[in-house]
Amino acid sequence: MIVLTRTGDGVDEAQLAARARAGDRSAFGALVERYADQARRVARAVLSNEEDADDAAQDAFLTALVKLDKFDPSRPFGPWLMRVVANAATDRRRRRKVRQVEELDPGLVAGGPRPDTVTEQEMLGERLRAALAELPDRRRMAVVLFDVEGYSHAEIAEILSIPEGTARSEVFHARRRLRVLLADWRATP
Amino acid sequence: MKDPHAFDHRPDPVLGEALRSALAPTRDGAAFVARVVAASQRPPIAMVDVLARWSRLGIAAALLAALAAGYAVGLHAPADALSADSDASAMMATPQSPDASLLLASYSER
Numbered sequence: 001m002i003v004l005t006r007t008g009d010g011v012d013e014a015q016l017a018a019r020a021r022a023g024d025r026s027a028f029g030a031l032v033e034r035y036a037d038q039a040r041r042v043a044r045a046v047l048s049n050e051e052d053a054d055d056a057a058q059d060a061f062l063t064a065l066v067k068l069d070k071f072d073p074s075r076p077f078g079p080w081l082m083r084v085v086a087n088a089a090t091d092r093r094r095r096r097k098v099r100q101v102e103e104l105d106p107g108l109v110a111g112g113p114r115p116d117t118v119t120e121q122e123m124l125g126e127r128l129r130a131a132l133a134e135l136p137d138r139r140r141m142a143v144v145l146f147d148v149e150g151y152s153h154a155e156i157a158e159i160l161s162i163p164e165g166t167a168r169s170e171v172f173h174a175r176r177r178l179r180v181l182l183a184d185w186r187a188t189p
Numbered sequence: 190m191k192d193p194h195a196f197d198h199r200p201d202p203v204l205g206e207a208l209r210s211a212l213a214p215t216r217d218g219a220a221f222v223a224r225v226v227a228a229s230q231r232p233p234i235a236m237v238d239v240l241a242r243w244s245r246l247g248i249a250a251a252l253l254a255a256l257a258a259g260y261a262v263g264l265h266a267p268a269d270a271l272s273a274d275s276d277a278s279a280m281m282a283t284p285q286s287p288d289a290s291l292l293l294a295s296y297s298e299r
Contacts, residue, residue: 029226036222041212050214054221061225125211132211144212147205153198178204 014073021068032061035078038149039085045144046089046137048129053089060088079155086141086159093137124182131181135174142167143174 013034019027039060044053064071064084071080132140138160145151145159157167214221 025226025230028229029222032225033222036218036225037214040214040221041209044212044214050216054214054216057221058225058228062229065229121210124207128207128211132208143204144208147200148209148212150200150205175201175204178208179201182204182207 013077017068017071017073017077020065021071028065031077031081035061035081038078039081041148042082042085042141042144043089045132045140046086046093048133052092056089056092057085059092060085063088076155078149079151079159082145082149082151083159083161089141090137127181128178131178135177138162139170139174142170143178146171147175 013031016027016031020031036057039057040053043056043060044050047053047056060081064081067084071077132144135143141160142156145156146153151159153164153167153171156171157164160167160170162170
């Protein structure tokens with residue numbers, strides 16, 4: 001689990017949040033800078049399209065700024081913010097305001113040929129995104145929050161508003177699917 | 190296929206790195222941060238402004254409705270008034286006294 005309570009310069013995130021709440025835009029900027037990549041990745045796990053993901057992440061930061069009075073400073077900021085991000089991304093997806101996602105070759109998901117001419121990393125990325133797109137929203141977020149962002153099952157349960165056992169199960173099912181894909185990829189000569 | 194590591198309580202560094210790379214934003218991170226901070230500095234639309242906008246629309250709609258209702262009433266009102274006037278002048282023109290039942294008809298209808 002990654003503990004994200006202090007910035008490199010020793011400024012506590014709760015302090016930053018309190019300053020941002022009081023109208024200090026530089027404190028808000030510091031929080032955005034710290035969590036931008038994480039928020040964009042989590043949003044992209046839900047929305048697939050990068051522009052939509054960025055829009056959702058931005059909405060989430062602005063919503064968080066408005067709702068900072070609801071943040072409990074005695075608890076870590078990351079899970080609270082990620083909950084806002086998850087809601088923003090899910091809402092955007094539900095409202096169907098997503099831009100058209102480029103069609104992915106079904107062969108990319110599994111069993112497709114492995115072209116030598118294309119960068120392997122890019123192809124693997126495409127396959128993983130396609131595999132993620134096949135998973136239910138909650139499952140995608142759960143595995144990304146766990147394996148990429150380092151949140152615990154308990155934190156994921158809090159972020160996604162589900163019981164901890166369900167969070168564990170979501171991570172399990174997502175991992176099983178994605179690991180098969182990764183194993184196939186590595187096994188292919 | 191049974192996956193003995195699926196219920197690991199630790200993040201999988203291989204899968205995590207692959208996913209991180211797959212989901213990594215391709216657009217400039219600094220530009221994104223600047224965009225969000227700039228958006229946060231835009232003044233929010235006050236509820237009073239929203240209500241004012243709606244009230245202006247409401248007043249305009251009410252005026253239109255009043256005009257339309259006035260026009261509709263105006264179409265019928267002169268015709269009734271005209272017929273009442275002509276009835277009265279017709280009665281005045283005749284030397285005979287009007288039938289009392291005709292005069293009292295309005296009372297009896299009430």
